[in-house]
Amino acid sequence: MEHTRSHPRAARRTAGMLLLAVLTLLPACREGGTKPPVVVPGATARTELLGAAGACVLTTAREFQAAAVELDTAVAALAARPEARTREAARAAYHRAMEAWQVVEVMQVGPAARRALPGGADVRDNIYSWPLVSRCAVEEQLVSRGYESADFPTAPLVNRRGLFPLEYLLFHEGGDTACPASSPVVSGGGWAALSAEELAARKRAYAAVLAADVRRRAARLVEAWETDKGGFSRTLETAGTGNAVFPTTQAALNALSDALFYVETEVKDKKLAVPLGLRDCAGDTCPEALESPFTGRSKANLRANLVGLRRLTEGCGAGYAGTGFDDVLVAVGSETLATKLRERAVAAEAALAAIEEADLRDALDQDKASMRALYDAVKGVTDVLKTEFVTVLDLELPEGTDGDND
Amino acid sequence: MGTTTEVAPRAPRRVWDWLLAPRDLAALVFFRVALGLMVAVSMARLLAFGWVDSLFARPAFHFTYWGFGWVHALPAPWLHAVFAAVGVLGVFLAVGLFYRLTVALLFVAFTYVQLVDVSNYLNHYYLVSLLLGLLFFIPAHGAFSVDAWRRPGLRRDWLPAWCTYLLRFQVAVVYVNAGLAKLTSDWLLHAQPLHIWLSARTSLPLVGPLLEQRWVAYGAAWAGFLFDTTIVAFMLVRRLRPFAYGAVLGFHAATSVLFPIGMFPVIMSTAALAFFEPSWPRRLVARLRALVTRRPRPEPLPVPESSGGGASPGWKGRMGLGVAVAYGLLQLLLPLRAHLYGGNVLWHEQGMRFSWRVMAREKNGSVTFVVRAPATGREWHVSPREYLTRLQEREMSVQPDLILQLAHRIARDFEARGLGPVEVRADARVSLNGRPAVLFVDPEVDLAREEEGVAPKRWILPAPESPPVRLRAHRAPGSSGFSWTQVAPHPPSASEAERNDSTSGNFGSRDCTVRLKAPVPLPWMMRTSSTPS
DSSP: OHHHHHHHHHHHHHHHHHHHHHHHHGGGGOSSOOOOOOOOOHHHHHHHHHHHHHHHHHHHHHHHHHHHHHHHHHHHHHHHSOSHHHHHHHHHHHHHHHHHHHHHGGGOOGGGSOTTSTTOOOHHHHHOOTTSOOHHHHHHHHHHTGGGSTTGGGOSOGGGSSHHHHHHHHHOOOOOOOSOTTSHHHHTSTTTTOOHHHHHHHHHHHHHHHHHHHHHHHHHHHHHHSTTTTOHHHHHHTOSTTOSSOSSHHHHHHHHHHHHTHIIIIIIIIIITTTTTSSSOSSSOOGGGSSOTTTTOHHHHHHHHHHHHHHHHTOSSGGGOSOOHHHHHHHHTOHHHHHHHHHHHHHHHHHHHTOOSSSHHHHHHHOHHHHHHHHHHHHHHHHHIIIIIHHHTTOOOTTOOOOOOO | OOOEEEEOOHHHHHHHHHHHOEEESHHHHHHHHHHHHHHHHHHHHHHHTTHIIIIIISOSSOOOOTTOTTOOOOOHHHHHHHHHHHHHHHHHHHHTSSHHHHHHHHHHHHHHHHHTOGGGOOHHHHHHHHHHHHHHHSOTTSSSSHHHHHOGGGOOSEEEHHHHHHHHHHHHHHHHHHHHTTOSHHHHHHOTTHHHHHHTTTTSTTTGGGGGOHHHHHHHHHHHHHHHHHHHHHHHSTTTHHHHHHHHHHHHHHHHHHSOOTTHHHHHHHHGGGGSOTTHHHHHHHHHHHHHHOOOOOOOOOOOOOSSTTEEEOHHHHHHHHHHHHHHHHHHHGGGGHHHHOSOHHHHOTTOTTTTOTTOOOEEEEEEEEEEETTTTEEEEEOGGGTSOHHHHHHHTTOHHHHHHHHHHHHHHHHHTTOOSOEEEEEEEEEETTOOOEEOBOTTSOGGGOOOSSSOOTTBOOOOOSOOOOOOOOOOTTSSSEEEEEOSOOOOOSSOOOOOTTTTTOHHHHHHHHHHTSOOOOGGGOOEEEEEO
């Protein structure tokens, strides 16, 4: 009896040792993360990811909300007491808000996403509409003082509000205009008629309106995700039968993976390829296409974007601990891909860090090769997303059209 | 085929007698009605769901079939009108109105819709085109039709047997080739891509938790293979037919629930009825009528003499037979053409279309076109998104002939902008059934100089030799007191370890690379651990 019972024990001991050996060997090969592989069924991992991602987006949105409150306070102070100290405080607050927002950029799922998408409420474009921005449109508002209108916060044109106009209003001190001669503010003489003091005053007033608007919208975004209010994190977590927004877990996962493709469509193709002259650029380079032209924080934005990417793909905790897409990949048995995804993200961060210049405008001018290396490293991430990642998890590419298959 | 003149020699006469033997028209009438309704419903779905816009009208660029570059998409309102017209013609077909003209127009219009854009190719729509083409030669409007009601001369109860055989042959070609397409190591030995697909459907009620079990994927893979390859044989055996058709319904119902394959299950379930005795609808109606009216069932129709009558066919009959045989050969050989190219058709895609390789692979790619002006040395990167919808991009990224078409278009565009002549290369990486993505086409080849055609495309790189991704096996919750977890490492690439530029030069990286080159564990070397859950 004893003899027969010892077999399972021995087998378990052997298996346990083998498991231990494998678990100790695997992290040695992982460059980008330190998470131990926790193996749970794929379905459980998918559900856990949805829950964790919801919490992650909410946490990130709260970080932005806190920064938006700070920004609103600082800009209101600047409007009330225009002096160097309040100006610097407002500018510093803007940097912090933008830093937080650029992480949210990669999390455009649910309320932040476009209305056409599941649960979408267009919140993102109303907070930051880049690349749909127009300095001239902002300057037209300065002349017409449209920002004083009662219906300004609900006006449909997103390029007149949000973080891009705020950047211009807080950081651009010149009296020049980007509007063409045919623009009414130029041809009608409205812009030229503004004295430097009046222009500065209007900029402060407009900035105060915008900062308050951003604060309101940030609060709305947070509320939309909070379980006891809009409850979108609950909607995401409970995807499946009976869920009106995500009738299947896969639909929710797809929405989440769609958000990751910000790294392809915006980061790679717009923030890097265009300035590098690889597309939509007549000259050798197009520095004017860089993001954040008045703050010179295009490099910092990219760093934050990669943080957002890693929070979703690896986990939202300190050092990217917690549940991310990589845990689902491990759960379904694709540890290699999980490792590759982490490594590619780390490689992109390394390529970004390798750019010595603080502003990509300078990098374009002095060290284009390093910026091209960053483009290639980011492409390394998007190649994995578009191939193995969507294949192994059976995800659809964003904006994919529904239709029959066979 | 019905024209006979002189007495035929014995063996050919038997063939003619077999082909011309009278068969009840009822099953073909049912098929006509069903096909017409399916076409109408398909068009209604395409219009109602906005797919006419998203799949046909919205794309700025359309991929054309080789030799059909002259087929262009009509502007939006006209395109919608074509789809609506096809739907109406489907209803006409169902009710048997202006049958010949309706079938001819339907065939042309439906085929036109398919030819508008290769990226919309679906096996089941190709099948519908073929079935419409066949119906043109089958006078299935002799009963239960407006035509027969208006013109009594058209009425008939019988059609020559070849009409039924032709339909059965077409359905058999689909099933058998769909089965043979699964005769791959990926499908049978690795249960891929089924395991990938099933694992993503665990939120389905009841069966969901089972779907990520490896044994379920293997069971489904082998069941699918055996079903497709043998179902025709079972359907041909009279005694087994009801059970076989039950399997047909079960199989297609399951695929319909699991996968977004639209009308395909309905089309195949209907088409498989062709294997029943041609009088089955008449007998079914008689049985139902007897049940309702409680009167005895009417006598079966008296079988008329064979229209062959032992005579040899005239030139029309011989020509008809010749065309039918040629069509049959084409249908048999077309799916086999992929073998002429060698290699893995699921990878190189040469000979993939019109071969009934239904749901045989999960493949995704990432393509960037690298354009270079030799005169200036200037380089541009072109994202396919600049030309394509996401659906088109997904299809293009894994089909070399579509990559070539877009490369040609990009070259033309650059030259039209005064930037040419340019070289166009593709940085294309593809993952097949979850394998690590590898280069798909030769990045050194200037695609702008490559010709379209059916000749083998030497610039397609070889398929990866590693096995597809092996997903983890999990026991369904509560299925036993133990949870099972595979603890052997994921098999590394059988070919070579992948270079990782970000860690190259690093000692740890080299160490890991060496470990990755370890021999691939064989299935019996895989270990599992069992622990109380």
